[in-house]
Amino acid sequence: MNFTEYPASELRYLPRAAVIECCAEIDVLAVVEDALVRHGRGQTMLPEEAYLGWETSAGTAARSLAMPGGLRLSGGLALGVKTINGNLGNPDRGLARSQGLLMMFDPEIAWPRTIMESAYLSATRTAAVTALTARLLGRPGMRGAALIGCGTLAKAHLALLPAGITEVCLYDRDPLRARALAEAVRDRIEVRVAADAESCVRGRDLVVTVTTVTEGYLPFEWLAPGALVAHVSLDDVLPDVVRRAGLVVVDDWDLVRHDHRRLLGRLHRDGLLLGPDGGSHPGVTPEPSARRVDTTLAAILTGAHPGRRSEHDVVLSNPFGMSILDIALGQAVEEVAARRDAGVRLAM
The missing domain is CATH 3.30.1780.10 (ornithine cyclodeaminase, domain 1)
Structure with missing residues (x-):
């Protein structure tokens, strides 16, 4: 019927x-x-x-x-x-x-x-957010980029490389995947493949993580002064990067703080990270050393926040990904x- x-x-x-x-x-x-x-x-x-x-x-x-x-x-x-x-x-x-x-x-x-x-x-809008973030928060004169992970998201980022990037270093746990991606883009940008994540990251102005890892491996000491970290895959940096970065930016704090599976959400629940308003997780007493998320990407775009304070500051962008x-x-x-x-x- x-x-x-x-x-x-x-x-x-x-x-x-x-x-x-x-x-x-x-x-x-x-x-x-x-x-x-x-x-x-x-x-x-x-x-x-x-x-x-x-x-x-x-x-x-x-x-x-x-x-x-x-x-x-x-x-x-x-x-x-x-x-x-x-x-x-x-x-x-x-x-x-x-x-x-x-x-x-x-x-x-x-x-x-x-x-x-x-x-x-999804891959295209993710790469677009990174390109916009680099335009707003990249240090003046940035040239070198590191891409950690060489799958679909890496390809999308290479298609939307920020202006000024002239050299890209790739790393993947699967060397064949990294070499294949390097060959695919070699005719339009200078590219090389690193033997490990550390050598890929060191000295780069822009660091983009697009991996599937669930445990952090990237410490603050690897990062060059003034580097911008586009923490796309959300679990790659270690807590000291969050703690020591000159600027921590998210796309939407409510999404980030409710996700206990990702680094910033875990730090918030552990009392080690406060929201942009200084708020702690309900029922959690923040640690005295807890740092505050500085702002959102939207606030920088609308002029509500000035963004980068110094060309020497390391900037951490943690885009959760918004529908x-x-x-x-x-x-x-x-x-x-x-x-x-x-x-x-x-x-x-």
């Missing part, structure tokens, strides 16, 4: 190839910057994420994230939810660690309107797809 309140309707499905084609017509950095500014002005909706973790039959850790969000744009609301699933064992199978879907909603009837592959969008960035890009992709009639129409 059918129901008359469910008339025939369609949604648009955009596979990865269509998403990539649409993104080629979008100024990704401008879209991500606009979303961050709107977040700083209170024009976004960012609920908590839902997390499902499990262990595969092979004993590797896997998880699924559901990340809803919305933005108030001049033309109305942009609403959606991203699901992104990952398995730490996938690279050993020759597979990307993560894959998922982004679902965009019709804000008037609340039904799904568009579904698109989200792994490409609103995926949704802002998804909205832009939707507009291009509608104009091109891209993707496939699916009956609901």
Whole structure:
């Protein structure tokens, strides 16, 4: 038996190839910057994420994230939810660690309107945040970058290298993966492969961690004066980097402090890290030596915080990853797809 309140309707499905084609017509950095500014002005909706973790039959850790969000744009609301699933064992199978879907909603009837592959969008917006952070917080004249981890996110970062970077050093626990990535980009930038993480990091102006590690290994002493650390994979630096950095920046403090699986969230729960407002974790007495998170990227973009204080300060950026960035890009992709009639129409 059918129901008359469910008339025939369609949604648009955009596979990865269509998403990539649409993104080629979008100024990704401008879209991500606009979303961050709107977040700083209170024009976004960012609920908590839902997390499902499990262990595969092979004993590797896997998880699924559901990340809803919305933005108030001049033309109305942009609403959606991203699901992104990952398995730490996938690279050993020759597979990307993560894959998922982004679902965009019709804000008037609340039904799904568009579904698109989200792994490409997720990697692209992550690299865009790093590029924006480097523009805002990189020390003057920075030239050398270190990329720790040579998977999908490393490739996305190399596609959106900040202006001024002329030399990149790569390191991966799998030397073959690092060498393959170096060969793929050698014709457009000076690149070399390091034998270990320390030699990759030392002397670099920009350090980007894009790994799958769950234990820290990167101490403050490896970092050059004035270095900017884009702590993308969130568990690579040791606590002394947080403690000694001249500036600690997050994208959204509420997301960071609620996540006990990542370094800054653990430090907050242990009383070693305070929020930008000086607040401690509920029920926790902070240690006398606890440091405060300085600000958010949005606050710097909107001028509410001045950002870097000295060209000699080490700056730690800890971008948790916000759904609103995926949704802002998804909205832009939707507009291009509608104009091109891209993707496939699916009956609901």
